[in-house]
Amino acid sequence: MKNLPIGIQTFSKLIEGNSVYVDKTEIIYNLISSGKEYYFLSRPRRFGKSVLISTLAELFRGNKELFKGLWIYDQIEWAPYPVIHIDFSLIDSKTPDKLEKSLESFLDKTAKSYHVSLDKKKSHKESFIELIEKLSSKNKVVILIDEYDKPILEFLEKGKIDTANETREVLKSFFGVMKGLDPYIRFVFITGVSKFSRVSIFSDLNNVVDITLMEKFSTLLGYTEPELRHYFSLYIEVLAQKRGTAPEALLKKIQEWYNGYSWDGVNFVYNPFSILNLFNTGSFENFWFSSGSPGFLLKLLKNRKDEIMDFENITAKSYIFDTYNLENLDMVSLLFQTGYLTIKIITIEDDEKNYRLSYPNREVRVSFFYHLFGDFIQKSMSKSMRVLDRITASIKAGNIELFLQEIQSLFASIPYQIFIEEKESYYHSVVYLILKLIGADVRCEVATNIGRIDAVLETGEHIYIMEFKMGNAAEAIKQIKDMKYYEAYLGSEKKKVFLGVGFDPEKRNVGDYLVENL
Numbered sequence: 001m002k003n004l005p006i007g008i009q010t011f012s013k014l015i016e017g018n019s020v021y022v023d024k025t026e027i028i029y030n031l032i033s034s035g036k037e038y039y040f041l042s043r044p045r046r047f048g049k050s051v052l053i054s055t056l057a058e059l060f061r062g063n064k065e066l067f068k069g070l071w072i073y074d075q076i077e078w079a080p081y082p083v084i085h086i087d088f089s090l091i092d093s094k095t096p097d098k099l100e101k102s103l104e105s106f107l108d109k110t111a112k113s114y115h116v117s118l119d120k121k122k123s124h125k126e127s128f129i130e131l132i133e134k135l136s137s138k139n140k141v142v143i144l145i146d147e148y149d150k151p152i153l154e155f156l157e158k159g160k161i162d163t164a165n166e167t168r169e170v171l172k173s174f175f176g177v178m179k180g181l182d183p184y185i186r187f188v189f190i191t192g193v194s195k196f197s198r199v200s201i202f203s204d205l206n207n208v209v210d211i212t213l214m215e216k217f218s219t220l221l222g223y224t225e226p227e228l229r230h231y232f233s234l235y236i237e238v239l240a241q242k243r244g245t246a247p248e249a250l251l252k253k254i255q256e257w258y259n260g261y262s263w264d265g266v267n268f269v270y271n272p273f274s275i276l277n278l279f280n281t282g283s284f285e286n287f288w289f290s291s292g293s294p295g296f297l298l299k300l301l302k303n304r305k306d307e308i309m310d311f312e313n314i315t316a317k318s319y320i321f322d323t324y325n326l327e328n329l330d331m332v333s334l335l336f337q338t339g340y341l342t343i344k345i346i347t348i349e350d351d352e353k354n355y356r357l358s359y360p361n362r363e364v365r366v367s368f369f370y371h372l373f374g375d376f377i378q379k380s381m382s383k384s385m386r387v388l389d390r391i392t393a394s395i396k397a398g399n400i401e402l403f404l405q406e407i408q409s410l411f412a413s414i415p416y417q418i419f420i421e422e423k424e425s426y427y428h429s430v431v432y433l434i435l436k437l438i439g440a441d442v443r444c445e446v447a448t449n450i451g452r453i454d455a456v457l458e459t460g461e462h463i464y465i466m467e468f469k470m471g472n473a474a475e476a477i478k479q480i481k482d483m484k485y486y487e488a489y490l491g492s493e494k495k496k497v498f499l500g501v502g503f504d505p506e507k508r509n510v511g512d513y514l515v516e517n518l
Contacts, residue, residue: 001234004276009050011058015066022227022272025072027220028055031211033076038178038188038205041220042195042212044261044339046273046288048221049191050087053146056189057085060142081186082135084110085144093151096166100124103174107131114138125173132181140186143178148201149192156329168201176204194337195321213321213343215264222261222269228254235279242282257284260360261339265346274363288339289367297334301372311335312365313344313358320355332357340368366437373433376426377414392438398462400499404513407431411509427503428454428468451483463489466499473514476500486518 005019014021031039043049058066062080067073092102103124111118116134118127135141148171155164178188188208195212202208211217229236229251240250258274277287311332320333335341342360346353359365374384387410394402411430428444435442435457446453457464465485467476477500480486486496496518504511 001238004235004280005051006276006280009054011051011054012063012066014051020231021070022223022231023070024052024055024220025059025067025070027217028052028059029072029075030216031220032056032059032187036209037182037185038208040190040195040202040208040210040212041217042192042210042337043221044337045193046271046291047339048272050146052221053085053087053144053189053191056142056144056187057083060187079139081139081142082114083142083144084131084135086146088145088147088150091151093154093167096163096170099151099167099170103128125177128174129177129181132178132184136184141184142186143188145175145188145190147192148175148190149194153194172201172204175202179205179207182207193339194334213263215266218262218264218267219269221272223272223275224267224269225255225259228270228275232275232279239279239282253284254278257362258288260342260344262343262360265343265355271360271363286363286367289363289371297338297340301331311341311357311359313356314341316355316357318353318355340364369433369436373430373437376430376433377410388434388437391434395438395440395459398459400464400497400515404501404510407434408510410434414508427470431455431468431501448483448485448488451485453480453485456489458494461494462497463492463494464497464499465489466501468501468503470503470505471511472502473500473512474502476502477514477516 003017003019005014005017005021008014008017008019011021041049059072060081060083062078064073064078086106091099091106093099100123104127107124107127108118108120111131111134114135116131118130118134122130132141132143151167151171152164155161155167175190178185190208195210211220223231236247236250240247243250254270254275258278259270260268261271262268271288273291274287278284314332316332320330321336332341336343336357340359341357343355344358345356347356348354359368370384373388377384377387387406391403391406391410394400394406411427432442432444432455435455441458442455444455446456453465454468455464455466457466465480467480467485469476469479477498480498480500486498489496498514498516498518500514500516502511502513503509
């Protein structure tokens with residue numbers, strides 16, 4: 001069994017350390033030989049972007065022996081090119097000024113590695129131009145940029161929009177010099193998590209081809225089903241034996257937990273970080289989600305009062321993927337780019353693409369709900385779990401009144417200052433999260449021919465038609481009856497139950513509730 005490359009982001013170290021490398025070199029070949037020269041790729045964190053950049057660097061440096069046994073080994077002429085590899089995770093960007101100074105230092109270091117000297121009086125932008133021109137005397141230059149957006153994201157996470165804008169301008173002017181140096185450049189590849197509209201960052205470099213949503217490059221990162229079965233076959237066998245299950249049953253569970261990412265609605269891939277950690281630990285856990293805090297996203301969700309139910313199985317137009325304005329971040333675009341939503345299917349209507357987005361898999365969906373729930377009710381994970389255990393027991397017992405009493409108890413324990421301007425959406429969101437987290441079959445905002453049901457909860461024996469009101473429960477029950485929300489479920493043999501819940505804004509709690517059988 002080859003080693004698992006956990007934490008390894010360098011291609012040479014991965015190969016020399018006899019680690020598993022899922023061969024993506026045929027796709028890389030199509031990338032570097034397609035006739036284009038400038039590329040941009042957005043993918044979530046922990047998806048192998050740095051390994052890809054490192055692979056490209058070794059390929060263009062002509063280090064053929066590292067690729068022995070891989071598809072590309074005898075497919076290209078191994079001519080060495082000068083490579084400028086900029087990893088922004090290693091660049092000091094605490095302030096825009098420090099970013100400029102750090103870039104100058106990096107360029108000088110790169111120049112020395114190629115036995116070239118730069119004029120120290122020049123700015124970072126001028127030094128970049130000088131370095132490209134001087135290196136091109138050996139051969140055309142390859143420029144690889146990893147985590148280009150890290151300096152901007154750090155300020156966004158701290159809420160420093162003005163500094164993020166200043167940083168963006170530094171990067172814009174820095175990247176922009178490449179367009180005028182096209183005769184000296186062989187290949188440019190830029191990666192990052194986000195796609196700050198090419199108009200704002202890459203406006204001076206408008207010849208960049210965005211391959212983020214291209215079908216032919218959709219599996220460049222991540223593991224496909226055939227790749228998982230082939231490269232990790234021994235690990236699958238060992239884990240199946242350890243868990244006392246058949247390999248196919250194990251693979252089905254792995255798929256449920258970690259598969260489901262797609263950027264074209266056709267090809268789906270597994271999260272590589274989670275797969276490696278699964279085989280390393282032998283247990284199903286929330287590896288990817290827990291590796292990076294979603295606090296920035298949670299804060300935006302609460303501050304904007306977005307209804308979280310809207311982020312599951314939503315439809316979007318293509319323009320949403322280019323919407324990343326620093327002053328007015330679009331939540332759907334942000335959740336997609338950061339990996340919390342993915343493309344499930346694409347349909348075409350009137351020559352326009354419609355994208356159906358949803359959570360990629362169980363790991364992301366459940367983890368996201370847990371963190372949102374804890375953030376909404378301002379409780380630790382352990383206390384949140386105890387609340388959920390009691391609520392789960394009430395639902396399993398079919399005791400809807402006990403369920404509502406637990407909800408009342410929960411709201412009573414929430415600090416008063418976090419209630420959001422007496423909006424129904426806050427109460428809806430908390431109840432929705434609870435039902436999702438206890439594994440209930442719940443659908444929200446269910447459309448009928450004359451209205452929308454707030455929620456429908458289905459158990460083994462019951463269908464609960466639920467309506468929430470900022471007022472009294474009688475109004476909620478009346479709406480269910482007047483709008484005939486129950487008609488769509490008359491064909492089911494399950495018992496139909498109306499549940500009306502009235503929220504009291506003064507008490508910041510469930511004021512009253514009514515339960516009626518159809």
